Amino acid sequence: MNRREFLKTAAAIAALTALGGCKKEATVSSKKQGTMTYREFPGIGAKISLLGYGLMRMPKTGQGPEIDKEKGFALIDKALKGGINYFDTAWFYHDGLSEVFAGEALSRYPRESYNLASKLPMRLLESGEQAEEIFNKQLEKCKVDYFDFYLLHNLNGPLWEKTLANGAVDFAMTLKGKGKIKRLGFSFHGDNKDFPKILDYTKWDFVQIQANYFDWDNFSKEQYEEATKRGIPVVVMEPLRGGELANNLRPAAVEVLEEAKPGSTPAQWAFRFIASKPNVLTVLSGMTKMEHLEENLATFSPFEPITPEEEQVLAKALQIYKEDGKVPCTGCRYCTPCPAGVAIPDIFKLYNEYRTKMRKRDAVREYENLGKDAMATACVECGACLKKCPQSIDIPKELKRIHKELKG
Numbered sequence: 001m002n003r004r005e006f007l008k009t010a011a012a013i014a015a016l017t018a019l020g021g022c023k024k025e026a027t028v029s030s031k032k033q034g035t036m037t038y039r040e041f042p043g044i045g046a047k048i049s050l051l052g053y054g055l056m057r058m059p060k061t062g063q064g065p066e067i068d069k070e071k072g073f074a075l076i077d078k079a080l081k082g083g084i085n086y087f088d089t090a091w092f093y094h095d096g097l098s099e100v101f102a103g104e105a106l107s108r109y110p111r112e113s114y115n116l117a118s119k120l121p122m123r124l125l126e127s128g129e130q131a132e133e134i135f136n137k138q139l140e141k142c143k144v145d146y147f148d149f150y151l152l153h154n155l156n157g158p159l160w161e162k163t164l165a166n167g168a169v170d171f172a173m174t175l176k177g178k179g180k181i182k183r184l185g186f187s188f189h190g191d192n193k194d195f196p197k198i199l200d201y202t203k204w205d206f207v208q209i210q211a212n213y214f215d216w217d218n219f220s221k222e223q224y225e226e227a228t229k230r231g232i233p234v235v236v237m238e239p240l241r242g243g244e245l246a247n248n249l250r251p252a253a254v255e256v257l258e259e260a261k262p263g264s265t266p267a268q269w270a271f272r273f274i275a276s277k278p279n280v281l282t283v284l285s286g287m288t289k290m291e292h293l294e295e296n297l298a299t300f301s302p303f304e305p306i307t308p309e310e311e312q313v314l315a316k317a318l319q320i321y322k323e324d325g326k327v328p329c330t331g332c333r334y335c336t337p338c339p340a341g342v343a344i345p346d347i348f349k350l351y352n353e354y355r356t357k358m359r360k361r362d363a364v365r366e367y368e369n370l371g372k373d374a375m376a377t378a379c380v381e382c383g384a385c386l387k388k389c390p391q392s393i394d395i396p397k398e399l400k401r402i403h404k405e406l407k408g
């Protein structure tokens, strides 16, 4: 698609947007890529691509945060041509360079052809004046004079108390009144008990939550339903649980999926599960490589909702995945004390909780809280524990695997 064709597609999107009140889900033609699926909600007032681009994992030039501009631009060009019109960045992504990249990459296109979301870094924020300073800097970095979507980043119970004290919501509402923010929301990473009080505090236009088929029954479903019953559209983050649901399914689980729908990848199953929820506005994916982007564009162009029968298949695969990855440790503690000080049963217990219900960030934090001397890396492979374990667990090997999965 050349620039002229692109502008025609953008105009088509704008025309469909103007048809407010038409059916909830629509598609806009994009000849080379198939037809991207869009969602529309009355309070949002724009058609948003069901696949959104998360700019937190762009290709890098090396070990540091610097983004490979050439590769990054190619991805953005492809995404826009494929019909993606929602791009999500934040103050913290790529140590502040994601917003700069977003500005450089997207400013090559007409402003009305993309929706840009960024976030106020609540962890940093101490005062309203500081918020204003950060916000103005974000506009400058992103080369825009307004954000289509703006979020208070990463709220949870304790941070919410701080947010109320520093006046960030009032500040954001003022910016919305001035047209500097078109739609205001927040992203949430806390306990479900704290979610409703934040939802009820003001009139949010949208909310961003972690949701995927693994976490659905643990916490995502409840958050989704709380937002839905208040009429607040949901932006989904972590649809693949940090890539885990695409890359780490056990072979037996993959087989179940493959048998039910040959050729469909684990990532496609995961996207289809979460994007089928009707109150989802867009599903964010941090696409680092062109092949990820191409596969995801195919999944959403057009989007095929998951069927009840397929949900059963997915539930079966999930069960296998959870069971298959667990360490069969009974917690008998016969292996203790480890001469090197490794907290063997505690690590296995923590890991099994992570496999079945715990969020990765919580698991990693608890693992780190054990201290370096008790972590798996302290194992010197003396083999003393192997003789004591009635479950015949290859303890040193499992410790290595767990460390790699949590910290790799």
Ligand code: SF4
Residues within 6 Å of the ligand: 338, 339, 340, 341, 342, 344, 378, 379, 380, 381, 382, 383, 384, 385, 386, 395, 396
């Ligand atoms: S093999 Fe590792 S975990 Fe087992 S007793 Fe020796 S040092 Fe401890």
Ligand code: SF4
Residues within 6 Å of the ligand: 328, 329, 330, 331, 332, 333, 334, 335, 336, 344, 345, 348, 388, 389, 390, 391, 392, 393, 395
């Ligand atoms: S001896 Fe084996 S089953 Fe018992 S706590 Fe240690 S690792 Fe777990």
